[in-house]
Amino acid sequence: MEQVNRQVWLKSRPNGIPQADDFAIRVAPLPTAAEGEFVVRNSYLSVDPAMRGWIADTSTYWPRIEVGDTMRAFSVGEVISSRHPDYAVGDQVMGIFGWQDYAAVRPEQVMRKVLERDLSLSLSLGVLGLNGLTAYFGLLDVCQPKPGETVVVSTAAGAVGSAVGQIARIKGCRVVGIAGGEDKVRQCVEEFGYDVAIDYKREADIDAALRKACPDGIDVYYDNTSGAALDAVLRQINVHARIAICGTASFASWEPWNQGPRPERHLLVKRATMRGFLTTDFAARYEEAIADLAGWIRDGKLKYREDMREGIESAPGLIQTLYEGGNAGKLLIRLREDSELAERSTS
Amino acid sequence: MEQVNRQVWLKSRPNGIPQADDFAIRVAPLPTAAEGEFVVRNSYLSVDPAMRGWIADTSTYWPRIEVGDTMRAFSVGEVISSRHPDYAVGDQVMGIFGWQDYAAVRPEQVMRKVLERDLSLSLSLGVLGLNGLTAYFGLLDVCQPKPGETVVVSTAAGAVGSAVGQIARIKGCRVVGIAGGEDKVRQCVEEFGYDVAIDYKREADIDAALRKACPDGIDVYYDNTSGAALDAVLRQINVHARIAICGTASFASWEPWNQGPRPERHLLVKRATMRGFLTTDFAARYEEAIADLAGWIRDGKLKYREDMREGIESAPGLIQTLYEGGNAGKLLIRLREDSELAERSTS
16 A cells, blocks of 8 residues: 555646646655545546546636646545444545545545445546446436437547447437547447448438438437537437437537537427536436446446556546547546455455 | 419529428419318417428438429318218318318328317417417426426427426426517516516626526526527526427528537436437326316416418418518418308307
């Protein structure tokens, strides 16, 4: 066990995608739990597209990260000491504990206790964590797909997109993915079971590619990107189409604000809905969703990919990696193996 | 009773707002009812913003109106002969019977039978017709306003907008209208009870005007215009805001497609919804809504304005009048007085 706490902190505020140089690593003393807190030792750290917004934007869900702060991040680990009655040593917890080895944590930082001890703890940062929940609620609640409908997903091979596509298939939909590059397109069809996948980097005419892939029009669009894909989808939506706005990854910045063709006329003529959502609005139903997702994983119906990087030293450059599409699956940082966990080694 | 049927027909297809010259009036023989039809004598004809789209667009709810066709229009009148068991002579009906004196009608052209014999038949083309229903369902169903919330409406003094504003007040909301010109703004506040009305023609900075009028942000926006008003509202929406897209009147044409600031980032960050709707999707609930609307009219809580033009000869220029804002209230054409109706004169 390290006797120090390594922390990745924000050294300078980037304009656009955060680069490795915008961060540095410092060594801090091990944190201790105040009354009502407990200390988590992180096993895996997450790298998420939302991090760009946490750093850059003032208009976001959480307070902006300031220069000097330890980088906010989802992570998963084990309680090693506790001064809170609901959290015992050995509990596995997932939440916002930061890009660091150890964190003194208050209950409101915890997203959930991890109960699926037959599955790797790392899944709680991906398909059994915010990615899977985001796919689940954004598709099933916001879009309400019906069997036989056509569902289109952007960043279709990504951590959220691949789960959206597979859940839509489980629900009996025709599923069309939009992804960038030959490898991802192949992965969509061969690994995640999409009916068709469109390579937006290769297709000169995304409208024509969508028309061919969606001969009956588009009923549901799960949008992770905004931009040209959204614009093209809107031109081909069916009456009563539903569009979930999950992310705007195709734009590195919103200063100045991005312009585009106006969607409201499409929404009007097709009596369609475009809705932004935040997974945490569904917090009361996480366990219901995790039970479904874990069941589909155990049944082999829901596949996932992890792109596991080793050691906290790898963290600073990984937001850039994510935005460049340089990852193959959910991008994670491993601080130690599942097998090192006290609880697993004794069970 | 005229012995001929005067019809306003489309003489040439306009690019943009239809002008008087795009129409002509012809004289046709009185129609007769085939089996399953009945003949309606129109009392009032409607002039609606949607007419522009019916003529210009291929991507609309109904087939495009072709050159040579009698202009499609909502109207209200009385059954004068019938070969359909559900429609008797003397029944008052509202529906799509065209800009003409008489129409041979099939039941699917009827929107509803008019049952409120204590109120003028003309109301069935406005506040007790599609305008009132559009306000009712667009506000109450699409936007679901809660007491104390801030509701913004564009074309706030118009036939739809004025009903939206008043219904929002009835439901306990703070209501802010956006309208063009001093007269309309005064009307909004003095006649329709808006808390504040903004004159978009006078305000150089619509964002600042909205900020001042909506100190607690915007929870609901009922959009009849698209354009700059929508863009400004999006910059000030609250979390879980709801935007109903009812019309795009600020744009005369969508060829080429109109551009603007992208809304999806606002929808995402504020977990907000933007939804287009068509009143006819709520057809199963018309009578429920009409009962509410008629009740509010009788109680003096729901006011309306009619801008009544006389005679079918006035019809050709009135779409232009509507788009220029040259009307003061619901724009209607009177072919004969309510008092001429057989049913009323004998009751």
